[in-house]
Amino acid sequence: MTDALRTTGLGVRYRRTWALRDCSLAVPPGRVAALLGPNGAGKTTLLHAVVGLLAPDAGTISVAGQVAFMAQDKPLYDAFTVAETLAFGRRLNPTWDDAHAVARLEGLGVPLDRRVSGLSGGQRAQVALTVALARRPSLLVLDEPLANLDPLARHDVMRALMTAVAEQPLTVLLSSHVVADLRDTCDWLIVINGGRVQVSGDIDDLLAGHLVLTGPAGAGTPPAGSRVVEASRTGTRTRLLVRGTSVTDPRWSARPPDLEELVMAYLRSPDAAALPAPAEVRA
């Protein structure tokens, strides 16, 4: 099955510096992929390149089918009414499903004759999401969709996304710099740090392939067969996050990491990487 999104050696230059350097990643179809990384790491640059707003300076991007985008801050035309915003989408997209879009917004209680400037933050997000979803894309890309939303609106947006993935064949790629929102909803992880891809893979596989080891402070070398991602020492204990599936050394107690621990460890160790070989990427 062809990937919904694949980039190979992607590089984007901004003036003198490379905002993205040698980025290779793939997202299988039907996945909900989380793009995580600190601010300024290149998340927005990567997403803008994927949707065609930026031309790559190196490497290639290939997307299967139509891509829809919800940019950061969910831009809409403030002077338009909600109905006019839908008309805008209808006229600019031949695959537009207007009945579905109207039903969705009416079901959410968003008044069609209200100006966009008069909507609440949560309503704006729903309208922007509707505009992206109504054209039935194969890939939906969202740049920080949960930022600046109250908890109720955040939940509504995630629920809308999950429902859309359940209803139609859709791959989702969303960026965030808050990990906690994403554990139950995302099943593919991409970590980007300093313009480079550090992690790319299935979340369950990644968590199963790493361990958090706790051992005494003077434990010396870490167990054989594991690669240390991050090491930290607190008083009498050493804590390691390693890449490996089992550890027989009795000095170390092992448990699988949670998503936040995994992401944090990689972000704190910019030189570490967990990238699958091309053949390992599977649905």
Next chain:
Amino acid sequence: MIEFHLDRGSGVSTYLQLVHQVKQALRLGTLRPGDRLPTAREVVEALTINPNTVLKAYRELEREGLVTGRPGLGTFVQRSIGGARLADHAVLHRDLEEWVGRAHAAGLDRDDMEALFATALAGRLREGIA
């Protein structure tokens, strides 16, 4: 129809929780062979989880032969769990309720009762009787 709930802090992966809840329902008799499980969309609208998780849980249940998927119609319960259904054991159920009443009167709280029961169960299992 079964209503799923999610314990996000439990550390147990979501799809395992769903599998467990279906099995519990089968044991208790609230789900019977021929009943339809909620669609992935219905579960997702209620719980806001990834639909692939639901599909993974249903695939696991299908692998164990407990449910079967009929394309276009839904996922249906194939068979129940255990020889006899719990609902048939009214006597045991009443004895247990009586025991809970006595334990409560003796001053045990819920955690005490659960610990006591777990110890007794483990002890009997070790003896190979249960």
Next chain:
Amino acid sequence: MIWTTWRQHRAQILVTGGLLAALGLLLLGSAVEARLHISGHAPPGCPGTAAACWDLARALGDRYDTVYSIFGWLPIVAPALIGAFWGAPLLGREYERGTYRLAWTQSVSVRRWLTVKLAVLGTLVVAAGLLTSLMISLWRPVFRQDVFGNVGVFNMVGVAPAAWWLYAFTAGTAAGALLRRTLPAMALVVAVVSVTTFTLFGLSEHYAEPVRTVLSGTTVPPDPDSRLVSGAWVDPSGRELAAPPAGVCLRPPDAGRSSRNQEAHERCLFGKGYRYALYHHPPSRFWRFQWTEAALLTAGSLVLVGVTVHRTLRRKG
């Protein structure tokens, strides 16, 4: 895409239409009233170029001073407003508000989006310019016959306004594409339009080789609607002088607005055999100059459209 263009730019289209309608009413009102005044007070054959009509022209001028003042500013202000309110926001606002991230990620390519917008709005701008020139062409002859000699009027009739407004519009869109913010783009386009205006006003006398007419008895051109370039006194031997001859006739300075002493000096020179060589463009060159200016401005517009398209399609951060 056409509906989208209309809806996004509805306000500016309606306001411009409203202003043109208001201008039309103002011109119509003043023309009708002037006609009534003329039919009551004017000598036969006026308004016209004859000397007998000058008093009438001055009376009309005093009467319609306000209208003339508005009119006087139009050749500069109208293109500047078009550039600032039609051109600069086209791309400036999309970048500023971030809505380009919505507009350019739909199924319509950026190239098509930009092409349709430029075509629709450019056509409307040209149409508005032609309408304005039509209104002015009908209005001005009620008062004066000076469509060619007066550079300001010249730029408000014929195809000049349409060419100027198209140029200003494309300059505005280019400014918006380069600066990516509306207010700085507005400032830039006003500057560009002003510089171009003064440049072309000064350049226009070179659109053709001026005609040399030698006059004896007057320094006034035969056709008052001629575009004057320069003049020089010719001495009796036929040599052109760089400056009026000194020491030949008495030349006391004039007081106030009177030109009596100046006229006496000229009569004296003519009497001594001097003649006046006038370099000018006759009014018959009106359309030639119109098309020349329009060609220059249209060429500029095409370059600016090229800049706009190139910059926008480059897809750089």
